[in-house]
C-alpha cells in the first residue's frame with residue numbers, strides 16, 4: 001500500500017510540475033534558511049563547549065568604580081594579579097596568563113609579522129589541545145621553546161613534524177632563535193582560544209608589577225563546587241594588602257580614587273558576555289539575543305513555508321476530490337486516505353529537504369562571509385542537530401500535510417463523484433491562512449527594510465570625518481626625525497595625500513579642568529597635520545600648527561563633547577591638567593566625530609602633540625587611484641625605517 | 650440481496666431543501682438484473698448511491714445482505730461495502746495517475762489481497778474485458794469504451810455480489826455501449842446481481858425488471874421474461 005501511495009505521490013509530482021516546483025522550492029528555501037540559522041546559532045551556543053575543564057576555568061576580571069559611581073569593566077588584568085592571587089587563594093589549582101603580541105619573524109627571504117601568545121607553561125594543563133608532534137607537558141617548559149599549530153608548521157617548515165626546528169623571532173628587541181617543542185592541531189573555529197603560536201611567558205623580560213594596569217587575560221582553574229564569592233572576597237583582601245602602596249601613590253600622583261573589584265567570570269560566559277568581553281586576542285564576542293532572535297526568525301520562515309505548502313495543497317484539493325470519491329467508493333477508509341496524503345506531503349517534504357541541504361551547502365560560503373564566521377557544512381552532522389533536523393522534517397511534514405489530508409479525506413464521495421464539491425465560500429481556514437501568510441510576509445519586508453537601514457547606518461552615517469582611503473599602520477620606536485623621513489618618503493608617491501603620527505586606538509587619560517572637574521577623555525597624541533589627514537573641522541579656535549612651535553608642549557585641542565562634559569563656558573584659553581602632571585592650554589575645539597563605536601554617543605576627547613607621550617602609529621590618507629601600488633609603496637617605506645617592526649597593516 | 654422500506658432522502662443546502670427520494674419501497678433479489686429509469690433529476694443516482702452505501706437515507710430502513718444499514722456511520726458503511734459492491738459510473742472515474750493495471754488492482758489493495766493473487770485476478774479481469782494489451786497505459790490514452798471496460802474490470806475484480814452502474818453507456822457510442830451491456834449481461838448470467846440506471850430503452854432491455862422513478866417515487870415496475 002505504501003509503495004502505491006508513493007507511486008501516486010511521485011506521479012502527482014511529475015504531472016503537476018508547476019505545483020510541485022513552487023511547493024518544493026518554497027519549502028526548500030525556508031528549510032535552507034532554517035539550516036543556516038541553526039548552524040549559526042549552534043556555533044554561537046557551542047562556543048568553547050569542547051574544553052574538558054570548561055566549568056572549572058574562570059577569567060579574572062575587574063570593575064573600576066569612580067567616586068561618582070561610574071563603573072568601567074575590564075576583561076583583562078596586569079601581569080602581577082594572576083601569580084599574586086594564585087599564591088594566596090588556595091582554591092586556585094592552576095593559573096594561566098594569555099597575552100597577545102605581534103612579533104617580526106625572519107624567514108629566508110623576508111620578515112613577516114606573526115601574532116603569538118605569551119602564556120604560562122601550564123597552559124596545556126588547562127586548555128585542551130591535540131599534539132600532533134611533541135610532548136604536551138614539557139612543551140612550554142624551556143623559555144626558548146614555542147608551540148605552533150599545524151598550519152604554522154606547514155607555513156614555516158613545510159611539514160607538521162616541526163619539533164626541534166627553530167624560528168628567528170624579534171623578541172624583547174633582539175632576534176633570537178626559538179625551538180619548536182610542540183605542534184598542535186589548528187584550534188576549532190568555535191574556540192575562544194585561537195592562538196597559533198605560544199611562547200612561555202617567563203621568557204619575557206617584562207616584570208611589570210602594576211596593579212592598576214589591565215592588558216592581558218588571566219585564567220584560573222578552580223575545582224567545581226568551590227564557593228566563588230568567597231574566593232572573590234579573598235581577592236579583595238589580597239589586593240587591599242598587596243597593592244596598598246601603589247594605590248596610595250596613584251592617589252597622590254594623579255588623583256586616583258577609583259575602587260577596584262576583582263571578579264571571576266566563568267569561562268563559558270566569555271564569548272557571549274557584553275560586560276566583560278573577549279579581548280586581547282580572544283575570539284570576539286557574539287550576542288546571545290541576536291541568536292535567539294535569529295532562531296525566532298528561522299521558525300517564522302519555516303512557518304510561512306508550511307502555510308504556503310498548505311495553501312497550495314488546499315488550492316489543489318478540488319482537482320484531487322474526484323480521486324478521493326473513487327477511492328472511497330472502491331473501499332478506502334478515511335484513515336487510509338489521510339495516510340496517502342500525508343505520505344505525499346512527506347515525499348514533497350523530503351525533496352524539499354534534499355534541495356534545502358543543497359541550497360545550504362552552496363550558500364554557506366556567502367553566508368560565512370556575511371556573518372563573519374567559518375561555519376562548516378560537516379557541522380550539520382552531529383547527533384543533536386540531526387535529531388533537530390529530523391524533528392523539523394517530521395514537524396513540517398505533519399504541519400504542512402495534515403490539514404490538507406484531513407480536508408481531502410473528509411470529502412463526501414457522493415458529492416465529489418458527481419462534481420458537486422464547492423470550496424468557494426466555506427473554507428475559512430484557507431482564507432485566514434492566506435491573510436496570515438500575507439501579514440507575515442509584510443512583516444518580513446518591513447523588518448528587512450529596517451535591518452537594511454540599520455546596516456546602512458554604519459556605511460553611510462556621517463562619521464564626522466572621511467573614513468574612506470584612510471590607513472593606520474602601527475610602528476614601534478617612532479621619533480620626530482623618523483616621522484619626518486617617513487613623511488617625505490611616503491609623499492614621493494603622489495597618491496599619498498597626508499601623513500600624521502598618532503597613538504593607536506583608544507587610550508584614555510585623566511584630565512582635570514580649571515574648575516577642578518575630573519574627566520576621563522580619550523586621548524589622541526598627534527601633530528598639526530591630523531586635521532588634514534582625517535578631514536576634521538574646527539568649531540572654534542585653531543588646530544595645532546607649525547607656526548606655533550610651542551604647541552607640542554603647551555597646547556591641547558578638545559572636542560565638543562569634552563566641552564559639554566566639562567561644563568566649560570569659554571573653552572579657548574582655559575588650562576587643563578593631564579595625568580595630574582602636565583598643563584596644557586586649550587587652543588581649539590573640533591567638531592565631534594565618531595571615534596568609538598557608532599552605538600555610543602561621541603565621547604569626550606583631547607588631542608595633544610607632545611612627543612613625550614609617544615605615538616605608535618601612522619595615519620595615512622591616500623587617493624583612491626592605484627591603491628595596491630600605493631599600499632606597496634607605504635609598506636616599503638615603513639619597512640625601510642622600521643626594519644624590525646611589530647607592525648600591523 | 651437488499652430491501653428498502655419507505656426510503657427518503659432530503660438534501661438541505663443553504664437555500665433550498667430538495668426531496669430527492671420520497672418513500673421508496675424496493676426489493677432486489679440475488680441474481681436479479683434491475684434497470685432504473687426516469688427523467689433527469691428524479692432521484693435515480695441518489696437511490697443508487699444509497700443502495701451502494703455511499704450515502705445514507707434521511708428516513709426509512711435499508712436491509713443489505715441481512716443487515717440494517719440505514720443508520721450506519723460513514724466508517725461502518727465503508728466497511729460494509731468493501732469487496733461486496735462494485736461501481737460503474739457514466740464518467741468512468743478512473744484515477745488518471747494510475748495505469749490500467751493499477752486502477753484495476755486498487756480494490757484488491759484495499760482488501761489487502763496478497764500480491765500474487767492480486768496479479769492473477771487483475772490479469773484475468775483485464776483479459777475478460779479484453780484490455781490486457783493496454784495494461785500499462787494511462788486512462789487518458791484510452792478511448793471512452795476502453796475506459797469503461799477498465800472501470801468494469803475494476804468493479805468486478807474483487808468478485809462483488811452486487812454491481813451498481815449509473816448510466817454506464819451514457820458517454821459511449823452505440824457499438825461500445827452494446828459491448829458494455831453484453832459484459833454486464835455475462836456477469837449477471839454468472840450470478841452477479843446488477844442494478845443499473847439508464848435512459849436507454851435498448852439497454853434496459855437487457856434487464857429482468859425495469860423500475861420507473863418520478864419525483865423520488867417509484868411509479869411503475871415492468872417485468873419482462
Ligand SMILES: Nc1ncnc2c1ncn2[C@@H]1O[C@H](COP(=O)(O)OP(=O)(O)O)[C@@H](O)[C@H]1O
Pocket residue numbers: 414415420660661662667668669688689690691692693694695696
Ligand atoms: N448532494 C446533493 N445536494 C443537493 N441536492 C442534490 C444532491 N444530490 C442530488 N441532489 C438533488 O436531488 C435530486 C435528484 O438528483 P439525482 O438523484 O442526481 O437525479 P438523477 O440521477 O435522477 O438525475 C435533484 O433535484 C438534485 O438536484
Ligand SMILES: [Mg+2]
Pocket residue numbers: 693694695
Ligand atoms: Mg443521475
